[in-house]
Amino acid sequence: xxxxxxxxxxxxxxxxxxxxxxxxxxxxxxxxxxxxxxxxxxxxxxxxxxxxxxxxxxxxxxxxxxxxxxxxxxxxxxxxxxxxxxxxxxxxxxxxxxxxxxxxxxxxxxxxxxxxxxxxxxxxxxxxxxxxxxxxxxxxxxxxxxxxxxxxxxxxxxxxxxxxxxxxxxxxxxxxxxxxxxxxxxxxxxxxxxxxxxxxxxxxxxxxxxxxxxxxxxxxxxxxxxxxxxxxxxxxxxxxxxxxxxxxxxxxxxxxxxxxxxxxxxxxxxxxxxxxxxxxxxxxxxxxxxxxxxxxxxxxxxxxxxxxxxxxx
Amino acid sequence: xxxxxxxxxxxxxxxxxxxxxxxxxxxxxxxxxxxxxxxxxxxxxxxxxxxxxxxxxxxxxxxxxxxxxxxxxxxxxxxxxxxxxxxxxxxxxxxxxxxxxxxxxxxxxxxxxxxxxxxxxxxxxxxxxxxxxxxxxxxxxxxxxxxxxxxxxxxxxxxxxxxxxxxxxxxxxxxxxxxxxxxxxxxxxxxxxxxxxxxxxxxxxxxxxxxxxxxxxxxxxxxxxxxxxxxxxxxxxxxxxxxxxxxxxxxxxxxxxxxxxxxxxxxxxxxxxxxxxxxxxxxxxxxxxxxxxxxxxxxxxxxxxxxxxxxxx
Amino acid sequence: xxxxxxxxxxxxxxxxxxxxxxxxxxxxxxxxxxxxxxxxxxxxxxxxxxxxxxxxxxxxxxxxxxxxxxxxxxxxxxxxxxxxxxxxxxxxxxxxxxxxxxxxxxxxxxxxxxxxxxxxxxxxxxxxxxxxxxxxxxxxxxxxxxxxxxxxxxxxxxxxxxxxxxxxxxxxxxxxxxxxxxxxxxxxxxxxxxxxxxxxxxxxxxxxxxxxxxxxxxxxxxxxxxxxxxxxxxxxxxxxxxxxxxxxxxxxxxxxxxxxxxxxxxxxxxxxxxxxxxxxxxxxxxxxxxxxxxxxxxxxxxxxxxxxxxxxx
Numbered sequence: 055x056x057x058x059x060x061x062x063x064x065x066x067x068x069x070x071x072x073x074x075x076x077x078x079x080x081x082x083x084x085x086x087x088x089x090x091x092x093x094x095x096x097x098x099x100x101x102x103x104x105x106x107x108x109x110x111x112x113x114x115x116x117x118x119x120x121x122x123x124x125x126x127x128x129x130x131x132x133x134x135x136x137x138x139x140x141x142x143x144x145x146x147x148x149x150x151x152x153x154x155x156x157x158x159x160x161x162x163x164x165x166x167x168x169x170x171x172x173x174x175x176x177x178x179x180x181x182x183x184x185x186x187x188x189x190x191x192x193x194x195x196x197x198x199x200x201x202x203x204x205x206x207x208x209x210x211x212x213x214x215x216x217x218x219x220x221x222x223x224x225x226x227x228x229x230x231x232x233x234x235x236x237x238x239x240x241x242x243x244x245x246x247x248x249x250x251x252x253x254x255x256x257x258x259x260x261x262x263x264x265x266x267x268x269x270x271x272x273x274x275x276x277x278x279x280x281x282x283x284x285x286x287x288x289x290x291x292x293x294x295x296x297x298x299x300x301x302x303x304x305x306x307x308x309x310x311x312x313x314x315x316x317x318x319x320x321x322x323x324x325x326x327x328x329x330x331x332x333x334x335x336x337x338x339x340x341x342x343x344x345x346x347x348x349x350x351x352x353x354x355x356x357x358x359x360x361x362x363x364x365x366x367x
Numbered sequence: 368x369x370x371x372x373x374x375x376x377x378x379x380x381x382x383x384x385x386x387x388x389x390x391x392x393x394x395x396x397x398x399x400x401x402x403x404x405x406x407x408x409x410x411x412x413x414x415x416x417x418x419x420x421x422x423x424x425x426x427x428x429x430x431x432x433x434x435x436x437x438x439x440x441x442x443x444x445x446x447x448x449x450x451x452x453x454x455x456x457x458x459x460x461x462x463x464x465x466x467x468x469x470x471x472x473x474x475x476x477x478x479x480x481x482x483x484x485x486x487x488x489x490x491x492x493x494x495x496x497x498x499x500x501x502x503x504x505x506x507x508x509x510x511x512x513x514x515x516x517x518x519x520x521x522x523x524x525x526x527x528x529x530x531x532x533x534x535x536x537x538x539x540x541x542x543x544x545x546x547x548x549x550x551x552x553x554x555x556x557x558x559x560x561x562x563x564x565x566x567x568x569x570x571x572x573x574x575x576x577x578x579x580x581x582x583x584x585x586x587x588x589x590x591x592x593x594x595x596x597x598x599x600x601x602x603x604x605x606x607x608x609x610x611x612x613x614x615x616x617x618x619x620x621x622x623x624x625x626x627x628x629x630x631x632x633x634x635x636x637x638x639x640x641x642x643x644x645x646x647x648x649x650x651x652x653x654x655x656x657x658x659x660x661x662x663x664x665x666x667x668x669x670x671x672x673x674x675x676x677x678x679x680x
Numbered sequence: 681x682x683x684x685x686x687x688x689x690x691x692x693x694x695x696x697x698x699x700x701x702x703x704x705x706x707x708x709x710x711x712x713x714x715x716x717x718x719x720x721x722x723x724x725x726x727x728x729x730x731x732x733x734x735x736x737x738x739x740x741x742x743x744x745x746x747x748x749x750x751x752x753x754x755x756x757x758x759x760x761x762x763x764x765x766x767x768x769x770x771x772x773x774x775x776x777x778x779x780x781x782x783x784x785x786x787x788x789x790x791x792x793x794x795x796x797x798x799x800x801x802x803x804x805x806x807x808x809x810x811x812x813x814x815x816x817x818x819x820x821x822x823x824x825x826x827x828x829x830x831x832x833x834x835x836x837x838x839x840x841x842x843x844x845x846x847x848x849x850x851x852x853x854x855x856x857x858x859x860x861x862x863x864x865x866x867x868x869x870x871x872x873x874x875x876x877x878x879x880x881x882x883x884x885x886x887x888x889x890x891x892x893x894x895x896x897x898x899x900x901x902x903x904x905x906x907x908x909x910x911x912x913x914x915x916x917x918x919x920x921x922x923x924x925x926x927x928x929x930x931x932x933x934x935x936x937x938x939x940x941x942x943x944x945x946x947x948x949x950x951x952x953x954x955x956x957x958x959x960x961x962x963x964x965x966x967x968x969x970x971x972x973x974x975x976x977x978x979x980x981x982x983x984x985x986x987x988x989x990x991x992x993x
Contacts (some may be wrong), residue, residue: 087781091725093753099404101432112776115755119727119780122753127406127435131424150425150631153655154432155400318776342779412717414745440719440748444737463738463944466968467745468713 057355061173061180064189065230073231076351077199083354084347086123097126100157100357105148106183107133107163112318113183113193116342117160120349126357129156144168145175152178157357161185179356187221193317194227196348198235200341201272204313209236214266215257216298217276217325218247220287224317225276229255242266243276243298246287263298267308274315275300275325291324301327305335313337370668374486374493377502378543386544389664390512396667397660399436410439413470413670418461419496420446420476425631426496426506429655430473433662439670442469457481458488465491470670474498492669500534506630507540509661511548513654514585517626522549527579528570529611530589530638531560533600537630538589542568555579556589556611559600576611580621587628588613588638604637614640618648626650683981687799687806690815691857699857702977703825709980710973712749723752726783726983731774732809733759733789738944739809739819742968743786746975752983755782770794771801778804783983787811805982813847819943820853822974824861826967827898830939835862840892841883842924843902843951844873846913850943851902855881868892869902869924872913889924893934900941901926901951917950927953931961939963 055071065073086094102121104114109132121128131151148159158179161169166186173180184190202208213232219225219241232239239257241248252259260266267273278294288294300314314326314335322328331338368384378386399407415434417427422445434441444464461472471492474482479499486493497503515521526545532538532554545552552570554561565572573579580586591607601607613627627639627648635641644651681697691699712720728747730740735758747754757777774785784805787795792812799806810816828834839858845851845867858865865883867874878885886892893899904920914920926940940952940961948954957964 089725092727092781093725099402099406101405101435103428111757115729115757115777116780118755119753119782122727122755127432129428129431129435131428146632146635149652150655151428153652154429154659155405155656156432319772322772339775339779342776343781346780412715412719414718414748416741440745442741442744442748444741459945459948462965463968464741466965467742467972468718468969469745 057358060356061169062191062352062356063169063173063180063182065191065194065227065234068234070234073195073198073235076195076348076355077202079351079355080195080199080344080347083123083350084344086350087343087346093123093125095125096354097121097124097357100124100126101129101155102126102158102160102353103129103131103151103156104183105131105151105159105161107144107161107168108184109133110162110184112342113162113345116345117181117183117192117349117353120346120353123346124350124353126157126353145171148172148176152176158353181352181356184223186223188223188226190223190227190317191231192345192348192352193224194231195352196341196345197224197228197274197315197317198231199344199348200315200337201237201313203340203344204337205271208232211237211271212240212269213237213272213274214240214242214260214270215274215276216242216263216266216300218278218287219243219252219276220247220249221279222276225274228274229257233257240266240269244288244294263300264304264307267300267304267312269309270312271309272313272315273300273308275320277317277319278321278324280321280324295324299323299325299327300330302329302333305330308335315341318342370671373669374482375504375665375669376482376486376493376495378504378507378540378547381547383547386508386511386547389508389661389668390515392664392668393508393512393657393660396436396663397657399663400656400659406436406438408438409667410434410437410670413437413439414442414468415439415471415473415666416442416444416464416469417496418444418464418472418474420457420474420481421497422446423475423497425655426475426658429658430494430496430505430662430666433659433666436659437663437666439470439666458484461485461489465489471666494665494669497536499536501536501539503536503540504544505658505661505665506537507544508665509654509658510537510541510587510628510630511544512657512661513628513650514550514626516653516657517650518584521545524550524584525553525582526550526585526587527553527555527583528587528589529555529576529579529613531591531600532556532565532589533560533562534592535589538587541587542570546570553579553582557601557607576613577617577620580613580617580625582622583625584622585626585628586613586621588633590630590632591634591637593634593637608637612636612638612640613643615642615646618643621648628654631655683984686982687795688817688978688982689795689799689806689808691817691820691853691860694860696860699821699824699860702821702974702981703828705977705981706821706825706970706973709749709976710970712976713969713972719749719751721751722980723747723750723983726750726752727755727781728752728784728786728979729755729757729777729782730809731757731777731785731787733770733787733794734810735759736788736810738968739788739971742971743807743809743818743975743979746972746979749972750976750979752783752979771797774798774802778802784979807978807982810849812849814849814852816849816853817857818971818975818978819850820857821978822967822971823850823854823900823941823943824857825970825974826941826963827863827939829966829970830963831897834858837863837897838866838895839863839898839900840866840868840896841900841902842868842889842892842926844904844913845869845878845902846873846875847905848902851900854900855883859883866892866895870914870920889926890930890933893926893930893938895935896938897935898939898941899926899934901946903943903945904947904950906947906950921950925949925951925953926956928955928959931956934961941967944968 166188479501482495792814
């Protein structure tokens with residue numbers, strides 16, 4: 055199949071085939087980052103802007119490295135330093151950036167829908183690097199890549215997603231992507247952090263971690279946003295850790311070969327024990343490695359490079 | 368003619384021929400930014416530092432893109448992060464940067480004269496990216512480029528500059544550049560924001576926007592620096608908008624083909640209505656696009672690349 | 681000899697031969713920065729991250745330029761913007777960065793030992809860009825390079841190091857490096873800022889600046905960290921300047937050809953008078969220039985490029 059989309063806003067908008075094309079393309083790019091010279095000329099002379107209204111060193115670094123390894127020129131714009139402090143609207147800021155003949159804007163914003171707003175109004179390609187509680191498509195794609203890398207497939211796997219489902223754009227994007235590719239998803243967390251009608255998204259819902267651990271091939275733990283709104287939904291962090299934190303004892307009843315994922319940064323001792331985070335089950339650092347490959351694939355496909363075989367040779 | 372200057376500090380120091388050479392060179396570079404591979408090797412291996420004591424995402428981004436599209440290496444230094452917070456003087460900071468074999472320093476500073484101070488004391492080329500209320504030469508150059516692009520000429524055109532003339536380095540640089548190229552300039556704004564003896568700069572002065580609109584081929588609106596000193600000179604923003612803001616109704620009596628300019632970021636509803644900013648008269652985004660081309664031309668000429676024809680081929 | 685080390689953590693760990701190899705390699709790279717095209721392809725496709733938990737524009741810029749002139753891809757991560765503010769540990773942050781297939785991490789941290797911790801736990805090469813009061817190896821190397829450049833040798837020279845010896849990682853690294861290369865080092869400063877048992881490091885100790893000036897071939901002045909802890913150890917800055925500040929009058933009894941060094945940024949009027957800082961004795965800006973060459977040499981050697989002769993041709 056051929057790639058035709060101009061933006062990556064969320065996974066709702068992608069077909070199963072399109073998701074699989076991204077995962078397949080990322081596989082080739084993962085190899086590039088292991089080379090002695092980890093760089094291909096695919097996007098030479100393209101301009102990619104990282105427009106981050108929320109700070110995020112990891113995601114920004116991952117995208118920036120992806121762009122640089124494709125030989126694109128990159129510009130960092132952090133919200134604090136932008137004209138938005140001068141009363142300029144987000145759209146106006148983006149329009150001005152685009153006017154400098156920018157090819158692609160990677161945007162992160164605390165409000166849901168900002169990437170969609172930009173995509174509707176600009177000619178440049180837009181990549182959503184996280185918008186509000188809504189979507190974080192490249193995170194879900196790198197998670198799916200990591201699962202497929204481990205299990206050889208996604209279809210038919212049991213995936214448990216544990217934590218603050220209500221506020222998590224990572225959960226939301228993974229639910230959409232994983233169910234599209236045929237996984238059986240169960241979400242689990244405190245009832246105060248569970249969206250009503252979550253089953254309408256095609257997932258099962260459980261409030262007992264033990265049950266989810268027993269069934270899962272893969273357990274995806276969500277970061278508890280201690281610095282954000284989450285706290286008022288919880289009696290205490292300690293209580294959360296006791297009930298929904300994963301430690302080695304709780305994993306005793308898990309399937310052999312269970313895989314533990316976390317989008318990072320982890321709160322050790324909260325979502326999972328240090329022992330689990332650094333242990334044999336954990337693929338947390340694989341997720342980080344795969345993040346660069348997924349983002350290279352996304353940038354590459356969106357900017358319409360034509361002959362991957364040639365470029366990667 | 369051949370370019371001989373080492374710095375770009377203001378437009379006072381440039382002859383009409385030199386200004387025209389910059390505009391002409393920018394024309395070739397504008398085409399580069401529309402290419403699939405928007406990059407030329409002209410300044411490969413040159414080091415360009417952006418030393419910004421005042422934050423400015425737009426201007427910094429425009430210069431950074433210009434430098435990168437010429438293949439120069441770029442370094443960003445923001446005032447907050449520099450040794451000036453450790454009691455080091457501006458000149459000492461710049462001398463230390465230069466000692467790293469830097470070819471060109473782009474400087475923005477809240478105090479008038481800083482770029483001149485650096486130029487007098489350093490070997491590196493200096494580009495003024497805005498100093499106090501004094502000069503902003505690349506902004507005036509990109510404005511002139513935009514006017515010439517629209518009208519085919521600058522000589523004989525009537526240009527109105529509207530707003531806070533007193534504190535505007537954009538106004539000052541444009542007055543000098545535009546009169547040098549033979550435009551008839553009229554400045555207009557509240558009397559509290561009008562420099563005494565402004566006519567000695569070779570411009571007419573009006574306090575009635577309607578009058579200026581009727582005569583002008585081109586109307587240049589200045590940003591009201593709401594976050595700065597401007598406010599104490601005005602009864603209220605609402606009052607200013609009513610008297611000096613441009614909306615569609617006021618443009619009814621304008622010449623056919625009038626062009627509306629603004630250096631950005633705009634305060635919609637203050638200097639101009641959203642309708643005008645996004646309307647057919649507006650060339651605001653063209654100004655942004657042309658800014659990159661002008662800055663490429665300036666960097667290219669100052670760093671003395673020899674054979675443009677070859678480089679651009 | 682051949683380079684075999686993977687990290688540069690401090691000078692304790694380097695042999696005399698290894699230090700001399702770095703100085704020798706830097707000599708070739710110094711020439712690169714004077715070329716018209718100041719860039720070699722030695723580290724093309726390598727990824728170098730600057731992970732600065734303490735701000736430092738000069739050191740960061742010097743490393744960034746060094747990396748860029750070797751054609752490496754660079755990423756800046758400033759502490760304020762990292763997940764450490766989200767409760768992630770330094771090691772966890774570094775592990776995540778490394779997982780993006782990063783080749784080398786340049787780290788600065790207020791706590792002594794952080795670079796060693798990273799080196800012990802990561803596969804990536806680690807360069808110490810300053811840790812607490814402990815080490816600043818590239819600063820000492822550039823200082824030694826500058827001395828050797830002036831005197832043709834280091835062995836047998838008398839070097840005075842003046843100031844806050846107690847808190848200075850610059851002093852500590854220089855003492856270790858200079859004594860290893862056979863210089864006679866005398867440290868000098870207020871008794872409250874002198875480590876007990878400093879003589880066990882193989883240096884002489886003096887509390888009289890005049891005496892040190894008379895004997896020295898080279899005088900290395902340390903920055904008084906006015907913004908840090910130093911102040912409580914001193915009666916007053918004025919008192920310090922009077923007793924340990926260097927001015928032209930005090931240099932009257934110095935050896936002919938004495939060289940004055942300072943790691944910068946200088947507090948003019950404190951550690952030295954402006955006249956001395958800008959005078960004939962001063963090699964302060966040479967130190968800055970040489971810093972880029974030393975850092976190019978270090979990055980180059982650590983990343984194991986094989987054939988310098990070919991690369992530099």
